Amino acid sequence: MNDDLEPEMDLAEQIFVLLREQPEGCSEYQLIQQLKARHSTHIPNLPLLDKLVLFRTHFLVFNALYQLRDQLWGESLYSLQISPLNVQLQPYVPGASGVAENDPLRDYYLDMSNLRDTDEQEVERLLASFWSRMRGDHLSERNETWDPEQKRAALELFELDQEASSLSLHTIKRRYRQLVSIHHPDRGGSTTRLQSINLAMEILQRYYR
Structure with missing residues (x-):
């Protein structure tokens, strides 16, 4: 394969x-x-x-x-x-x-x-939709079955190696704070990108809590 x-x-x-x-x-x-x-x-x-x-x-x-x-x-x-x-x-x-x-x-x-x-606004909507699907919005409220691909996608967004021995919730939170600081709208970032980062963090918290 x-x-x-x-x-x-x-x-x-x-x-x-x-x-x-x-x-x-x-x-x-x-x-x-x-x-x-x-x-x-x-x-x-x-x-x-x-x-x-x-x-x-x-x-x-x-x-x-x-x-x-x-x-x-x-x-x-x-x-x-x-x-x-x-x-x-x-x-x-x-x-x-x-x-x-x-x-x-x-x-x-x-x-x-x-x-x-395709303009930038439409691309932003696509990005939000992609991470919304990765979060699992298609699942019912009571369905806690999460696919490992969601974890992989979220770690890719965070630019973190899922095989790294040092990977922990503490490391993920530190990287989350860095990304929020970079992409916050008050600093010229995108609201949609910040939403994507928050959705990815929600996914990772479920795996590393």
Whole structure:
């Protein structure tokens, strides 16, 4: 599973390889991490803490997913479920709904001008949405089942190594205070970025309390 992806493959082909290896599906975040781990050159090999890196990575992956969905459906091979929380190959069923003719999300991600033209405010909303999903807002109030990917994503935002022996709640809180100081709106930072930092801290407190 550690082999590099073939560099001559486009991003849709590389994603297809990864999805075939995990029929149970995976989240968008997991898919991005797998692409990075297997040295895909089609997405930025940079931490997702920068809002523009996050947006570009997310857009490129979803552009490739919608291309792949169209191709697989056209060849009667698979149906492809696409959502931030679950990307999964599913059996092709003739006569099923297939690829919707009027799909605003598909239209958005297949239009590469949106990658160039999306303004900073929209990128900020994406960032807030991403960390909200990582926090687990999709879970019910009484569901305390937290996925390890939330922990990995939060530590990446904090630029902390989850394998470090010195990692503790004390270290995390110290880094949290540093990030709050840097990104506080009173110091020219972003309210949305500060919200993301707070959400990541909430995740980490649950793991290191």
